[in-house]
Amino acid sequence: MKLRVTVSLREGVLDPQGKAIGHALHSLGFSEVGNVRVSKVIELDVSGPDRAKAEQRGREMAEALLANLVIEDYSVEVSE
Template identity: 60%
Template sequence: MRAKVHVTLKKGVLDPQGEAVRHALGALGFDDVGEVRVGKVIELDLSDEDRGTAEARVSEMCEKLLANTVIENYRVELE
């Protein structure tokens, strides 16, 4: 089973990388872009066959390592 974890900054948390991308897009002529938020996607190959077990394990991984839950949200997709 494959898991994708989408990690994004919570609303209200300053995103300097997103602001740098927005500024660079403006410099390239893409002036119609408003706020830009940058996140990350983490892909995991899992040996778990049970979806419930896999989702619980990946959520535990996120809580312990993959996401800083003070300033980041995460969403898990299983394939």
């Protein structure tokens, strides 16, 4: 089974990497770009046939290590 954990900064938390990308895109002539937010995606192969258990384990991994819960939100997707 595959887990995809997406981690992004919470709304209202300054995203300096997003700001830098937005500024660079404007400098390159992409003036239509508005606010830019950067997220990270962690893809994990996990064993086990139970989707619900895999999703629960993904949330546990996110909360233990993959996301800083003070400033980041996360989502977990499961696929086979």
